[in-house]
Amino acid sequence: MAALGVAATFVWFGMVLAISFLEAPLKFRAPGVTLPIGLAIGRLVFRALNVAELVLGAAVLAAVGTAAEYDTVATIASLGALGALAGQLAVVRPRLHRRTARVLAGNTDGPRSRPHLEYVALEVVKAIALLVAGIALLTA
Template sequence: MPPAPAATAGAVTFVWLGMVLAISFLEAPLKFRAPGVTIPVGLGIGRLVFRALNAVEAVLAVAVAAAVALGDAPAGVVGLTAAVAALLVAQLAVVRPRLNRRSDRVLAGEELPRSRSHLSYVALEVLKAGALVALGVSLLTV
């Protein structure tokens, strides 16, 4: 793989990883511990933040995929790129709609038990973060 596409894909991958770590594993759990933040307020903030994060992630996924495709990457890099993209698609197409429907109900005043859908999202986020680390490292070594 030529140096420029590998460097571009690697840089974008690590920016993406940093965003996921900062938002999903730092901001999201901490916002509910802030004084005065109720569940509805936290959900409203979370929806805005994750909508923005996911939009940026989609752009970053396209940028990584384009750099990998243009750079004639080895099969391992292509596979990791596909894995990260598939995990993002699963989050956006399968889990997020369920979370949005549930948060709509909570924001409308309905009292609901804890959601297991959040655990699905977190599991996919952990897998995606691991795949991003693996992809970034593999791009450093091509």
């Protein structure tokens, strides 16, 4: 079960890095990708990412919860990553969804999205928490 926890944590960490910090910003640099097209792609990609994160988060939680040796750092870091994900899904994503819907409807005026910055901040917290949890699980 410990190996499952390590694997799930690092797969989750890799997915966050690859999608949130590589794919998301780079898609807007591709020729012909407009803001509405990029946002529509982002909706699909992040919906799939969030489903995968929930599955991986459940696996990490199960591994940490059934570990023979209780590792406080791994548990706290794992809960931190899950808390960041919960904040993204319950608080930030609904606001991002409303803003994206407005842009997709043709309303591209207005300031940059503050919820977007909040989502990115939670991604940074989640990535750090996953790295710490993975290292703690690996060394336990």
